[in-house]
Amino acid sequence: MADNKTDTKKISLTRNDRLKVAWRSTFIQGSWNYERMQNGGWLYSLMPALNKLYTKKEDRIAAYKRHLEFFNTHPYLASPILGVTLALEEDRANGAPVDDVAIQGVKVGMMGPLAGVGDPVFWYTVRPIVGALGASLAIAGNIVGPILFFVLWNLIRWAFMWYTQEFGYRAGSRITDDLSGGLLQKVTRGASMMGMFVIGALIQRWVKIDFKPVVSRITQQKGAFIDWNHLPSGAAGIHKALTEYQLGKGLSLDKVKVTTLQDNLDQLIPGLAALLLTFLCMWLLKKKVSPIIIILGIFIVGILLHVVGWL
Amino acid sequence: MSAISMILIVIVAFFAGMEGILDEFQFHQPLIACTLIGLVTGQLTAGLILGGSLQMIALGWANIGAAVAPDAALASVASAIILVQGGQGRAGIGSAIAIAIPLAVAGLFLTMIVRTITVAIIHVMDAAAEKGNYRTINMWQVVCICLQGLRIAIPAALLLIIPASQVRAMLEAMPKWLSDGMAIGGGMVVAVGYAMVINMMASSEVWPFFAIGFALAALTDLTLIAIGTIGLSMALMYLKLDEHGSNGGNGGGGNNNTGDPLGDILDDY
Numbered sequence: 001m002a003d004n005k006t007d008t009k010k011i012s013l014t015r016n017d018r019l020k021v022a023w024r025s026t027f028i029q030g031s032w033n034y035e036r037m038q039n040g041g042w043l044y045s046l047m048p049a050l051n052k053l054y055t056k057k058e059d060r061i062a063a064y065k066r067h068l069e070f071f072n073t074h075p076y077l078a079s080p081i082l083g084v085t086l087a088l089e090e091d092r093a094n095g096a097p098v099d100d101v102a103i104q105g106v107k108v109g110m111m112g113p114l115a116g117v118g119d120p121v122f123w124y125t126v127r128p129i130v131g132a133l134g135a136s137l138a139i140a141g142n143i144v145g146p147i148l149f150f151v152l153w154n155l156i157r158w159a160f161m162w163y164t165q166e167f168g169y170r171a172g173s174r175i176t177d178d179l180s181g182g183l184l185q186k187v188t189r190g191a192s193m194m195g196m197f198v199i200g201a202l203i204q205r206w207v208k209i210d211f212k213p214v215v216s217r218i219t220q221q222k223g224a225f226i227d228w229n230h231l232p233s234g235a236a237g238i239h240k241a242l243t244e245y246q247l248g249k250g251l252s253l254d255k256v257k258v259t260t261l262q263d264n265l266d267q268l269i270p271g272l273a274a275l276l277l278t279f280l281c282m283w284l285l286k287k288k289v290s291p292i293i294i295i296l297g298i299f300i301v302g303i304l305l306h307v308v309g310w311l
Numbered sequence: 312m313s314a315i316s317m318i319l320i321v322i323v324a325f326f327a328g329m330e331g332i333l334d335e336f337q338f339h340q341p342l343i344a345c346t347l348i349g350l351v352t353g354q355l356t357a358g359l360i361l362g363g364s365l366q367m368i369a370l371g372w373a374n375i376g377a378a379v380a381p382d383a384a385l386a387s388v389a390s391a392i393i394l395v396q397g398g399q400g401r402a403g404i405g406s407a408i409a410i411a412i413p414l415a416v417a418g419l420f421l422t423m424i425v426r427t428i429t430v431a432i433i434h435v436m437d438a439a440a441e442k443g444n445y446r447t448i449n450m451w452q453v454v455c456i457c458l459q460g461l462r463i464a465i466p467a468a469l470l471l472i473i474p475a476s477q478v479r480a481m482l483e484a485m486p487k488w489l490s491d492g493m494a495i496g497g498g499m500v501v502a503v504g505y506a507m508v509i510n511m512m513a514s515s516e517v518w519p520f521f522a523i524g525f526a527l528a529a530l531t532d533l534t535l536i537a538i539g540t541i542g543l544s545m546a547l548m549y550l551k552l553d554e555h556g557s558n559g560g561n562g563g564g565g566n567n568n569t570g571d572p573l574g575d576i577l578d579d580y
Contacts, residue, residue: 026335031436031455033429040433044452047445057443064440064448068433075334123373124508127337129539131366134342136535138363141356145363146346153337190546192512193520197542199505200524201535206367207505208498270529277499281506292381292416294503299412302496307488311495 010094013049013086013169020048022165025082029075037072045078049086053093063089066100073111074118079161081110083168091172117188125195126156132202207274211261213310218257225257312352312395317471319351321464324388328463329456331384331422339463341365344387345394352395361394361404362387365411368497371504382418384463386411392470396478406485409493412500421462429455520545 024045031040043064050063073081084106092098134149231237265272284294305311323344330339337343342362349358369383390411397403432451439447509521520542527538 027333027452027456029333030329030459031429031432031452032332032426033433034426035430035433040429040436040448040452040455043436043440044449047449051445060445061440061443064443064445065437068437068440119373120511124371124511127373128370128504128508131340131342131370133535133539135363135366135370138342138346138359138366140363141360143346143355143359146342146359149340149342150337157335186550189516190550192514193517193546193549194539194542195508195512196517197520197524197545198539199508200521200526201528201538201542202367202370203502203505204525204528205535207502208495210495271525274499274502275525278502278506278509281503282510285503285506285510291503291507292419295381295412295500296416298500298503299409299493299496302499303489303492306492306495311492 011053011090012094013052013090017049017052018083018086018165018169019162021045021082021086022079022162024048025075025078025161025165028078036068036070038075038078039068039071042071042078042082043067045082046085046089049089053089059093066103069104069107071107071111073115074122076122076157076161077114077118077164078111079165080168081107081114083165083170084110084172086165087169087172120195121188121191125191127153128195128202129198130156132198132206203274203278204271207271207277209273209277209311211265211273211310213261214258215261215264216257216259218259220257312471312475316352317468320348320388320392320471321468323347323351324467325460325464327384327388328460331382331418331463332425332459333456339384339387341369341383341387341390344384345391348388348391348395354395354400357394357401357404358391360401361391361407364404364497365390365408368408368412368501368504370501371507373507381412381415382422383415385418385421385466386415388463388467389414389470392467393478396470396473396475398475398479405494405497406490408497409490412497418463421466425458425462428458 024047025041028038028041028045030044032038033040046067050060050067054060054063085103088098088103088106092103130149130152134145137145137148139145226241228241231240269275281294285291302311323338327339327344330336338347342365345358345362345365346355347358349355349361352358365387369381369386372381372383390407393410394403394407397407399406432455436448436451439445439451513521523545524538524542527533527541
C-alpha cells in the first residue's frame with residue numbers, strides 16, 4: 001500500500017468499532033447464496049471498520065471487492081476470523097505489507113476447521129441440551145421453558161461471539177495455531193461427551209414406542225385382584241379399592257391379567273425399541289438416505305402399524 | 312381472530328423467517344415461535360405445549376454440509392396457526408404436529424428459491440462495490456434478510472386468510488385411525504434428529520457416555536437437570552483424569568469419527 005506511507009498518523013480500530021462489527025456479524029447469513037455463500041454478510045459485517053481504515057475511494061473499492069470473495073463457515077465461528085481480519089486490515093491500512101492473498105488465505109484457512117468445531121458444539125450439543133431443557137418445561141405448561149431457552153442461548157452466543165472476535169483481533173494471524181492447540185480440542189471433546197450422554201437420556205425419555213400386541217392373558221385366583229362387585233358402596237368402596245390396589249396388598253385391577261409385548265420388553269430393557277429405532281435411523285443416514293424421507297417413512301409405518309393393531 | 316392478532320402473527324412469522332437463515336436469536340425454533348403465536352392469540356398454554364413437543368422433534372435439525380434438514384421456521388409457524396384456527400385447544404396439538412412435518416419439508420423449497428434469488432442480489436452488490444457505494448451494499452443486505460422474512464410471513468398470511476371454520480372442518484374430517492397413527496409416528500420421529508446428532512459426534516471415546524445416559528434416564532425420578540449435571544461432571548472428571556494420565560495435556564485426538572466401532576459395523580452392514 002504505497003498510498004498509505006504518506007500517512008503519518010496511525011489509524012486504529014476502537015472498541016466501539018469492533019462492537020459494531022460484532023453486532024453486524026449477527027446478520028452474516030442474511031444474504032446466504034448458492035454462489036459465494038456468506039460473502040455479502042461478511043462484507044456487511046466488516047463495512048464500518050473498512051470505511052474507517054480506508055478513506056481514499058480506490059482503497060475502499062479494493063477492500064470491498066476483496067471481501068466479496070467466497071466465504072462460508074459456522075455463523076458464530078466467523079467471529080474469531082473477523083477478529084483476525086480486522087487486525088490484518090488495520091496493519092495493512094497502516095502500511096504493513098499485507099497483500100490480498102494473505103488476507104484471503106487466512107480467511108479460507110480458518111473457515112474450514114472452525115466450521116468443523118462450531119457445528120458439533122453449537123448445533124449438536126448446546127442447542128439440543130438447552131432446547132430439551134426448555135421443551136421439557138414447556139410441555140408441562142411452564143412458561144419458564146421458552147424464556148430460559150431464549151436467554152440462556154443468547155447469553156452463550158453473544159459472549160462467545162464477542163470474546164472470540166476480541167481474541168482473534170489480539171492474536172492476529174497467530175490464532176490458527178492457538179486454536180489448533182489444546183484448549184479448543186478439549187472443549188470439543190468435552191462437549192461431545194456431554195452431548196452423547198444427554199442424547200442417550202433423551203432417547204430413553206422422549207422416543208415413544210408402545211407395542212400393543214397381547215402376549216398373555218392370565219385369569220387370576222380369587223384374592224389377587226380387586227373384587228369390584230363386593231366393595232362397600234360410596235366413598236368407603238373407593239377407599240377400600242385404592243388401599244388394596246396401591247398401598248397394602250398390591251392387588252391388580254382386573255380379574256384377567258393382560259401382559260402386552262411392551263410390558264415384556266420393559267422388563268428386559270426399558271426403551272429398547274427406541275434405541276433400535278435410533279440405530280436404524282443412524283444406519284439409514286449413513287447410507288445417505290435423506291432425513292426427510294426417513295421422517296415421512298416413520299409416519300407411514302406408524303400409521304400402518306397402528307391400523308393393524310401393533311402400535 | 313382479531314385483526315391485531317393477525318398482524319402480530321405475521322410479524323412473528325417474519326422474524327421466524329429471518330432467523331431461519333440467520334440462526335442467531337433462535338426465533339425460528341418451535342419453542343419460541345409457537346409460544347409467541349400462542350401469546351398473541353391468547354392461547355398461550357396450547358402454543359407453549361405445541362412448541363415444547365415440536366422442539367423435541369426438531370432438536371437435531373441443523374443444516375450441515377450436504378445434509379438438508381427440514382425447515383423449523385415454517386413448521387413452527389404453520390402448525391401454531393393451524394392449532395389456533397382449529398379451535399381445539401390442547402386437544403389439537405397432536406394433529407398440528409402431524410401437519411407440521413410435511414410443511415417443514417415444503418419450507419425447504421422456499422429456502423432454495425430465496426437462496427437462488429440472492430445470487431442475483433450478490434451481483435448487484437458486486438456492481439455497487441465497483442463504485443465504492445457502501446450504502447447500496449448495506450441496503451441490499453437488509454433486503455436479503457427481509458426476503459427471508461417474507462418467505463415465512465407470506466405463507467402465514469395465506470393460512471390466516473383461510474377461514475377458521477374450514478380448518479376446523481378439515482381437522483375434524485380426519486379419521487381417527489389417521490390422526491392416532493400420525494400421533495404415534497410423531498412419537499417415533501424424534502429418533503431421526505437424535506440419530507443425526509449421534510452420527511456427527513460418535514467415537515469410541517464417547518459411546519460409554521451415551522450408554523450411561525440411556526440407562527440412567529430409565530429412572531424416572533431424575534429430572535433433566537439432574538441428568539445434565541451428572542453428564543457434565545463425568546465429562547469434566549474424564550478430561551481431568553485424561554490430562555493427568557498423559558502428563559499434562561496433549562492427550563487429544565479421538566474426537567473424530569475414526570475408531571467408532573458401532574459406526575463401522577453399521578457401515579459394513
